[in-house]
Amino acid sequence: MPVSIVIGGQFGSEGKGKIALEIARRSDGPVTVVRVGGPNSGHTGYDRAGKKWALRQLPAGCIDRNVDVVFPAGSYIDIDVLLYEIDALKYPKRRIFISPNARIITREHRTWEQEAGIIGSLGSTGSGVGGAVMASVARGATNFPLVSVGAADFAPLHRLIRDCTTVLRDKLNRGERIVIEGTQGFGLSLLDGGYWPKATARTTTAAGALSEAGLSPLDVDDVTMVIRSYPIRVAGESGPLVDETSWNAIAERTEKKYDITEYTTVTNKRRRVGKFDPELVIRALAANHPTTLVMNHLDYVGAETDLQNSNSDLSRFIRDVENKINRRVDWYGFSPINLTTAQIHGRSNGLR
Structure with a gap:
């Protein structure tokens, strides 16, 4: 049951x-990455050459260009975005599989969102996912x-159409990681x-x-939930x-001399923090019951070397979080690339 x-x-x-x-890279044998949802959120990763990729349609797990990519029935696809990212990554189309039941985001779906007023009232990206969901329902x-x-x-997708449930089941039967x-x-x-209603459509x-x-559910052996030290919401009336x-207050606390302000991948708007x-x-732990918990953006609290000092602000922050959520944090992230398995409080946290 190798599904993460x-x-x-x-x-x-987060x-x-x-x-x-990282899971794809550390897995033994062939890997397939499945991208659900749509292009209203961006996923960022760095390839092995250190180049940053901020993707909206292709999954970040495919950045190394060495995995199969599946868009199942629960995908909402903006054709222009997908084709642009395939071309930019030079991704082999023979490794991309799209369910015939995946939904296409049209110009009408985007226009409907713009005219519905939800971009301002909900902080929607206006990418058309909500409209596509509504049309499907x-x-x-x-x-x-x-x-x-x-x-x-x-028509432009015909060569990529496959029964994705069968594709994935065949891979699972061969013991491949999904x-x-x-x-x-x-x-x-x-x-x-x-x-x-300050929510997404899914x-x-x-x-x-x-x-x-x-x-x-019987296929799953790993649920990894990712959180961050300082949560964000998108700009505007997003809830x-x-x-x-403020970003300035966080920077001052850790004596950062550079601007740490974050902007959304899709709309390039300043994030709230x-x-x-x-x-x-x-509540997220109760609903997801993860096997692994990751905390990223710990560089907003301290440096990775501070993990060695149990009295550092960073160590106290992690202890405080763990006590309040009654759950250990398993992985620690200090940069867009970094994951650490450093010793903390006498225990070793590692990747499952």
Whole structure:
């Protein structure tokens, strides 16, 4: 049952792409990366040459260009974005498989979102995913203005269309690792995030990602949940953010002399940032029950060398987080590339 699911435990931008790529790199044998959801969120990773890739449609786990990529029925595809990223990465199309039931995002879906006012009222990216979801659920209703288009009906994709459930099942039967790369974070989940209507159009839990991938819960042996030291939300009226602070305040605390302000991958807007909210993470842990917990952006608290000092601000921060969420943190991230397995509090944390 070699399926890994990578999901976010806050409001997205936790560094899921980096982790999915790391799992793919550390896995033995062939790997397939599954991208659920749509291009309304970006996943970032660095290839082995150190080049940064911020992808919206292709999964970050494929950046090394050595894995199969699957877009299952639970995918929403912007053709222009997908083809651009395939060309930019020079990704071999023979390694890309798209379900005939994946949905295509059309110009009408994007226009509907813009005219619906949700870009300003919800902090939506306006990428058309919500419109595509609505059109799919409407199922051709005559009183709904949007039409749902399946990948099977879209000529430019015909060479890539496959029965993806069968493709994945065959790989699992051969013992190959499947990595499902989830999108956004638990706090944005439509059904259980707790912030409706300031939410995305889908369920962003591990169970939701698995359902979109078309696989069984019995296939899963690894659920990796990624969180960050200071959670973010997108700009505008995107919803509550506990103990909201500023990028300048974080930089001053760690004596950083450079601008650490983060911007969204899709819309390039300044992100809002808040202090760590244990209650949100506790709910995310309950819903996802991860086997591995990753905390990224620890460089906003201290340096990796501070792990060796149990009285450092960093060590105290990690202890405080673990006590409040009643869960050990297994991996530590201090940069867009770095993951550490350093000793802390007398224990060794390592990759499963």
